[in-house]
Amino acid sequence: MRGAPSGGGTLADTRLELRDAAGTLLASNDDGATADAHIDFVATQGGTYHLHAMADGAGTGSYTLRSGFFDTIPDSLADTSAPAASLTAGLSRVGRVESAGDVDVFGITLRAGQGYSFDLRGAPSGGGTLADTRLELRDAAGTLLASNDDGATADAHIDFVATQGGTYHLHAMADGAGTGSYTLRSGFFDTLRDSLADNTAPQGDIAVGLSRVGRVESAGDTDVFAVKLAAGRSYSFDLRGAATYHGTLADPLLELRDASGTLLRMHDDGANDNAHLDFTATASGIHYLVARADGYGTGSYLLSAARRATAAASPSLESDPLWA
Known part of the structure; x- marks a missing residue:
């Protein structure tokens, strides 16, 4: 005041x-x-x-009342003078570089094999008032893994594929001595091959009983996941998106193919517009789940694979931990 x-x-x-x-x-x-x-x-x-x-007393007169922000985010991994800040993959945080040299550190949990994109947006893109942003990604020990100070429209941008799951840290700062507000955004990008013959990207995989998060990045994009099935066992597969708040993909489509790529099952309209497949394997081995949109939609999804109750499985397979 x-x-x-x-x-x-x-x-x-x-x-x-x-x-x-x-x-x-x-x-x-x-x-x-x-x-x-x-x-x-x-x-x-x-x-x-x-x-x-x-x-403060009996005086009178005019005044200016101003509100602003001050830094409550640690400036380094060793800084314990401020509470730790965190960012969830797929979401955004608003912050402020308060003074020249100020750095804001955000912890984020990443999953091995997933591709992530990080943007520190300031004045150039309307994400804040910080004129020139700089972004660094560091591992849990503080080792620099990637940095950028001039992405598109002069905002900082990093694409990163995590080789190990765990906690990483994003360091948001000015590229120089500037100050101002910013928006820090995390997202996903596609690192999975689009077909069985595609060798330009790694193949996804999913174990029965588990789930994988993915994203249809562009119209026509497909993600291929290998899954190991045992003959005589029954399975259910679900590709869930916006309808049940498991992602942003409006209408998922799921295919199941055998090792040679032959289509075995396909579904594009499960409960609440999610895709669902039930399948009893007639042969043991690798099968493929193909996740995509029914149409030209884009967005994130959750793919899950599960066992369905059946008669007792073959003892020779039951003893092999690789077979679900």
């Missing part, structure tokens, strides 16, 4: 109070820097708060 001391108005001595929605006093100040009132506050709950602006 700025008055006469800082040229924010004519009020000689300012007082500022912060209260919650019930009127409880949370913080107050009547003599900040240059005799203006100043409060720093970290909200523990979202909602409506109230600022009470007044004179």
Whole structure:
């Protein structure tokens, strides 16, 4: 709350109070820097708060009331003066470079084999006011894995395929001495081959009883996952998207193919527009699940494979842990 001391108005001595929605006093100040009132506050709950602006005493006059942000994010992995910040893959966080040299560190959990994209957006793309952004990706020990200071439209961008699952750290900063706000976004990109014959990308795999997250990146994109099945056993496969909040893909289509690529089953309209397949294997070996959109849609999905109850399996297969 700025008055006469800082040229924010004519009020000689300012007082500022912060209260919650019930009127409880949370913080107050009547003599900040240059005799203006100043409060720093970290909200523990979202909602409506109230600022009470007044004179510290019986004075009168004009003032300027300003709200802003201050840095509550660690500047390094070793910084314990601020609470740890985190980012969830597929989501965004808004932050601010408060002063020259300020760095904000965000922890993020990545999955081995998945491709991720990270964007630090500032003024060039309307993601904030930071004129020139710089982004670094480091492992749990702080080793630099990737960095960028001039992606498209001068925003920073990193594509990264995690070779190991675990915690990584994104360092958001200015490329230089600038300050300002930014939006840090994490997403996915396609690292899976589009057909059985495609050798330009790694093949996906899924174990029975588990799930995999993926993304249809562009119209016509398909993702191929190998799955090992045992003859005589029954399985169910689900490709879930927006309908059940497992992703953003509006209408998933799922195919099951044998080792030679022959189509065995296909479904594009399971419950709630998700794709579902039931299948009893007639031969043991590798089969392929092909995940795509029914049409030209794009978006993320969850692919899952599970056993269905059947009669006792062959003892020769039952003893092999590789067979689900």
